[in-house]
Amino acid sequence: xxxxxxxxxxxxxxxxxxxxxxxxxxxxxxxxxxxxxxxxxxxxxxxxxxxxxxxxxxxxxxxxxxxxxxxxxxxxxxxxxxxxxxxxxxxxxxxxxxxxxxxxxxxxxxxxxxxxxxxxxxxxxxxxxxxxxxxxxxxxxxxxxxxxxxxxxxxxxxxxxxxxxxxxxxxxxxxxxxxxxxxxxxxxxxxxxxxxxxxxxxxxxxxxxxxxxxxxxxxxxxxxxxxxxxxxxx
Numbered sequence: 001x002x003x004x005x006x007x008x009x010x011x012x013x014x015x016x017x018x019x020x021x022x023x024x025x026x027x028x029x030x031x032x033x034x035x036x037x038x039x040x041x042x043x044x045x046x047x048x049x050x051x052x053x054x055x056x057x058x059x060x061x062x063x064x065x066x067x068x069x070x071x072x073x074x075x076x077x078x079x080x081x082x083x084x085x086x087x088x089x090x091x092x093x094x095x096x097x098x099x100x101x102x103x104x105x106x107x108x109x110x111x112x113x114x115x116x117x118x119x120x121x122x123x124x125x126x127x128x129x130x131x132x133x134x135x136x137x138x139x140x141x142x143x144x145x146x147x148x149x150x151x152x153x154x155x156x157x158x159x160x161x162x163x164x165x166x167x168x169x170x171x172x173x174x175x176x177x178x179x180x181x182x183x184x185x186x187x188x189x190x191x192x193x194x195x196x197x198x199x200x201x202x203x204x205x206x207x208x209x210x211x212x213x214x215x216x217x218x219x220x221x222x223x224x225x226x227x228x229x230x231x232x233x234x
Contacts, residue, residue, distance in 0.1 A: 020125045020145050022192065023104065025056050025083045029221050030193030030228065031183070032057045032107075034087060034175065037205045040066035043074060046201070049210040051082055053217020059087040059107050059195070062094060071101040085125075092118050099124060107175075107195075109150055111135040116142035127173055127195075131155070137167060146171035146192045153177025157189035164190060180220045184227035194224060 026032070033055045035043060040060065047058050060067050060074075067086060075084050085105035086098035092114040095106055099118065105125040108115055112128065119126035120143035128139035129150040136147045149159065152174030160172050174186045175195035183194045200220060204213045 017143050018120060018123070019143050020120060020123055022145055023057070023083055023125060026125075026193055029054050029056060029224065030187070030191075031055050031217075031220055031224055032059055032085075032173070032175075032193060032195040033200055033217070034059045034061060034195055034197035035064070035201065036061045036197065037064050040064055040070040040074070042205055043070070044077065045210060046204045046213065047074070047078065047082060047084075049204065049213040050200075050217045051078070053214040053219075054221035055200070055217040056082050057105075057193075058082060058084045059105075060084060061088040062086065063088050068097055068101050071098075071103065075102045075104075089115055091115070095119060105145075107148060109148075111139045111147075113138065113142045116144050119143075129175070133163065133166070136163065136170065136172075140167070140170055144171075146173045148172075148195065149174045151176030152186070157182075157185045157191075160186070160189040160191060180216060180223065183220050184223045187224055187227035188231055190231075194220075196220065 033050050083104040086103040087107035089095050089106055089108045095115045095118040099122045106119045107127045109129040111130040116126050116128050116139055125145040127146050127148045128144050129148040130136045130139055139147045149172055153176055163170055171192045173193045173195055174191055178194055178196050179199045186194050200216055202208055
């Protein structure tokens with residue numbers, strides 16, 4: 001599914017842009033879990049524990065070995081109840097390999113227009129990373145579903161309201177140092193979703209209690225849901 005924006009450049013021209021839409025899974029619970037492990041074969045039980053707590057948008061980072069090889073198996077095993085994307089993508093060739101392997105969304109730590117366009121052509125949601133207004137606007141104009149403010153902990157939630165002044169249409173997802181208790185602050189500030197790694201995953205890949213991981217997932221899901229409801233006046 002895609003939404004149509006007027007003018008790919010963000011101006012007032014006559015071109016159109018098919019911007020891939022946010023998934024229904026992420027709409028239902030706007031939390032992305034960022035997973036890093038020694039090897040992708042460690043992912044399945046952690047994904048299951050996160051899903052048990054309501055977090056069903058899972059980013060597998062390319063800093064982990066075996067992601068491309070095991071992605072089809074993981075996607076097939078979890079089916080439609082989970083969406084698995086690939087993150088830490090820094091080249092267009094990695095983007096196309098991730099798409100071919102079945103990634104449901106792409107995430108980058110940088111603003112690379114070629115990566116964004118590869119995802120847009122495929123109709124797949126893409127969240128390019130950036131920090132400065134120039135970087136974020138470039139990713140948005142290229143067709144990003146939302147731009148990833150990274151590292152978010154260096155600027156804080158107030159940065160979104162500052163960006164919305166000159167760029168009212170910009171959709172933002174903070175990532176990098178977002179704590180569980182801070183997640184609702186970002187939502188109230190206008191974030192489309194929040195992305196959490198270490199604060200959510202904790203010691204899950206080091207023999208930690210997966211029941212505790214599920215409880216952390218439940219906690220952040222509840223906090224974000226309350227913030228979304230408050231923001232919408234519900």
